[in-house]
Amino acid sequence: MAGGRSTPRRLDFSSVIPSAILQSIAIDVVFPYMLYQLFLARMTAPMALLLVALFPLGDIVWHYSQRRGLDLIGLLALYVLGWIMLGALLSDISPLLSILIHYVLPIGILGIGTLLTRAAGKPLLFYVDRYCHAHTPDHIADYTDYWRESASYRRMIFRMNTVWGVGQLIFSLCVLLLAFLIPVDLSASIILVLTCLFYIGLTMWSVQQESDQNAAWDAMNREQEPPIADS
Incomplete structure (x- = not known):
């Protein structure tokens, strides 16, 4: 490091x-x-x-x-x-256009933006992960080191970035479809609840991915530690 x-x-x-x-x-x-x-x-x-x-x-x-x-x-x-x-x-504006502005376009554009960051040096989810856990200059520098050194961490971040990007795109299209299928007076409240559940589900999945990565990192560090010599 x-x-x-x-x-x-x-x-x-x-x-x-x-x-x-x-x-x-x-x-x-x-x-x-x-x-x-x-x-x-x-x-x-x-x-x-x-x-x-x-x-x-x-x-x-x-x-x-x-x-x-x-x-x-x-x-x-x-x-x-x-x-x-x-x-x-x-x-x-019509209720359909309201749903388009408040849900479909914001979520869809965010999904596209998330996927496009894969072309950058580091995808969006790396910066999100670092933002959530690193709050000092040293810890921020550690994250850059960890990104360089751990191939499994990079794979996890790219996987999370893809799931978040594609997931938001698919969900935005599902919201658009729901707007046509359910009654107008119920669509706004139902879509709001579904949107909250969608992001809660994505967050819980991401937490599990990080927990698995942490466990694998700790196991690797334990294997690399020299054995304690008997006195």
Whole structure:
């Protein structure tokens, strides 16, 4: 490892979520959602969305100034708010077009973007994994070392990147199909629930992939440790 560091065992989401991630979720997602409900009773939806967007935008600036890295949760929050803003500006649209703007296009474009990052030096899921578990310059550098040294880790990241990309593309098409098959008055709530379940399922699968990778990495390290000599 560079500088004599050893690669740290990454955190397992099944047991604990890093406090920095919880903080970002609160600032970028929870607070804006709560304030949006309050602002909506006093102003137009576009103005309320602009105000709550200041939370993830401010967190992105703070995150970069303190850690020289991007706040991925903040970026995702702004991405979602942008599509919600587009739907709010196009108020007089059909329910089908509303589902297209709020679900099909955002999820489908995110899936395409995820797949396209395979052509880069490192796919998107590498940066997501590093963002979730590395919060100091040394740990971030360790992740780069780990990427170079562990072929099994690279295979896992590319596999996760493919599943997330293709999965989101397929799901966006399924949402479009559901919009034609189920009643309009039920489609929005049903699709929202299905979208939450879809991302929960993908996240749980990714956690299991990381747990298996951690177990394999620990087993390899134990095999390489020299035996303890009897006294």
